[in-house]
Amino acid sequence: MSQSDAASDPRARLSHDDLLAAGLADWRKLVDRLKARFRTGDFATGLELVDRVGAAAEEADHHPDVSLTYSEVIVTLRSHDVGGITSRDVDLARRISEIAAGLGAAADTTGLTQLEAGLDTPDGSRLAPFYAALLGAEVKDGEPVDPSGQVPTIWFQEPAEPEDAGSPLPPDDHEQRWHLDVWVPHDEGERRLAAVLAAGGRLVSDAEAPSFWVVADADGNRSCICTPLDRS
Known part of the structure; x- marks a missing residue:
């Protein structure tokens, strides 16, 4: 269309x-x-x-x-x-x-943000009812969704295989199942990344930029800075 x-x-x-x-x-x-x-x-x-x-x-x-x-x-x-x-x-x-x-x-578009939480799991549909009950949400399309918008949407993804060379998440020795997807406007991604790095963060991968950057805190906990660019 x-x-x-x-x-x-x-x-x-x-x-x-x-x-x-x-x-x-x-x-x-x-x-x-x-x-x-x-x-x-x-x-x-x-x-x-x-x-x-x-x-x-x-x-x-x-x-x-x-x-x-x-x-x-x-x-x-x-x-x-x-x-x-x-x-x-x-x-x-x-x-x-x-x-x-x-x-x-x-x-003022500066700082506009939408937060989602991602959980690495091979069986999200089994866990969805628990998180829906925990957050006072309901399950829609296999994920806990809060219609009132009080809590972030939770989504599930298959864990990346460490040997998968095409993964934007290079393996390290820090185990993590939860990560934050922080959505920002198309013209805010690089500024948000610069702020994270200036605050002591580390760039893990920019292989999918400007769609998203993978960053980590000083302890190795990862999050993604996401924009609507280069998406179907």
């Missing part, structure tokens, strides 16, 4: 290239959702922004997730019926940006 076809079909999932072409300067794609942060500076302005966003969402019959704190509002958009981002999200994102600008709430 071409970019123009996807943009005109409200049920078609949009690619990262589609979203870049849409020119949503205030928004970034993180995993399968759009996210924006608006710096309000005070609680009253944030509350007004949330109220107006709610009214716009009701008018569009398309509803975002909204987080309000004293000095900022974070808005997340996703078309749950298709499991991704569609033109409905793009349209509402544009409207929300207009509302925020009208209130003097500046967009």
Whole structure:
């Protein structure tokens, strides 16, 4: 499907290239959702922004997730019926940006993050009910998912074989089954990597960059810095 076809079909999932072409300067794609942060500076302005966003969402019959704190509002958009981002999200994102600008709430994409936890296991389906119960979540497509968004999504992956030369995870003597997937915007990956290295981290592999970098802390515990770049 071409970019123009996807943009005109409200049920078609949009690619990262589609979203870049849409020119949503205030928004970034993180995993399968759009996210924006608006710096309000005070609680009253944030509350007004949330109220107006709610009214716009009701008018569009398309509803975002909204987080309000004293000095900022974070808005997340996703078309749950298709499991991704569609033109409905793009349209509402544009409207929300207009509302925020009208209130003097500046967009700030710096530091936008989406966290997932990955567990190396050959039998994730067997473990999924336990983690769903532990986190107050539910099992969807074989993984624990919290519809309220209070805890990160947990996903399972087959452990890499140490002798697998094609693995982006070179073997070492540090055993680890859990790792964090830290999703950042397409233009944030290298900055986040530089910050991690400056803070004492170690680059384990950049074989899959800019899709993801594997990093480790001083004790060898690994995590991945992930972006939407170079993904199908």
